[in-house]
Amino acid sequence: MHLSSMLLQAQAQVSEQDVVTPFEEVLLVVMVFVIMFGLGAGLTPRDFRQALRRPWGLIIGWVTQFGIMPLLTYLLIVAFLFQLPREYAIPVAIGAMIMGSVPAGTTSNIFTYFSKGNLALSVVMTTNSTLWAIFMTPLALYIYLGLLLPDGAATQQIPPRNIIVTLVILLIPVVLGMLLRKFSANIGAILELLGGFFGIFFILFLLSTWVPRNWELLSSTPWQTYVVAIGIGTFGIAIAYFLTRGFKMHPMNARTIALETGIQNGPLALAIVLLNFSGDPTIGLVLIVPALYSLFIVLVATAVTVFFRRANLAEEQKIPSLL
Secondary structure, X not given: OOHHHHHHHHHHHHHHOOOOOHHHHHHHHHHHHHHHHHHHHOOOXXXXXXXXXXXXXXXXXXXXXXXXXXXXXXXXXXXXXXXXXXXXXXXXXHHHHHHHHOOEOOHHHHHHHHOOOOHHHHHHHHHHHHHHHHHHHHHHHHHHHHHHOOOOHHHHHOOHHHHHHHHHHHHHHHHHHHHHHHHOHHHHHHHHHHHHHHHHHHHHHHHHHHHHHOHHHHHOOOHHHHHHHHHHHHHHHHHHHHHHHHOOOOHHHHHHHHHHHHOEOHHHHHHHHHHHHOOOOOHHHHHHHHHHXXXXXXXXXXXXXXXXXXXXXXXXXXXOOOO
């Protein structure tokens, strides 16, 4: 099928049906709140004290999360999405840029555990990037969408103030989770586990409901869009890993920072789109990259985890563990 015909078919799918139903919108937002609550419930003051004593992991992770990931996403958009007609590329690029600018997701904690990474560092990095996202996500969107769309159309659709308000609202359950963990460690631990499982449930929810209902839209989506959606996580993990290894960091911490960098908070990106584009006829196109990313990052992270587990763990035990 000719490319222009494929794009027309994709846009027709968006206009003819609700890409995300009202029920799914509510469910996704509720899941995001539960996931964020579980993230806060997994933190203790001891985690922060350990991180602050040896802050290099947090510092490098901050640079990879808010320096490399938005830039990487911008380069992928320019290289691939902007080959496509502007009326299709712009809304898809906005969604991709949101995906590349959000903080790390709680799923990274699960994959860090299975890849023999530094779980304490992973949890603290996730929270640290989530807190910093209040400032850095709007800033990244303002800079890179300004470069992609110099006419200012993007900032009219998603003003930085809207992103800040959205992130502040979604940080409330993080703070509540931290307070609950302080007063009841057992309940906090259960809610931490629950938040992680909700992250997995979110992916299963997309696979079982959203993908089948939007199959025609996805099948008519150009390959360039898939490259961007998959490339954000894949290249993010690879770049962060080789960068940290270049700094001679402990292999456990290198794996942790790599997974934290590449595994973005897909549910949060979708929530930002839903809360800021509700009623917009292009919302389906804006959602494509965050939805595809959320689906494929599980496969990418699984493959990376298998690779990481093949490391010589016995040899690593000889290296001092540095947070």
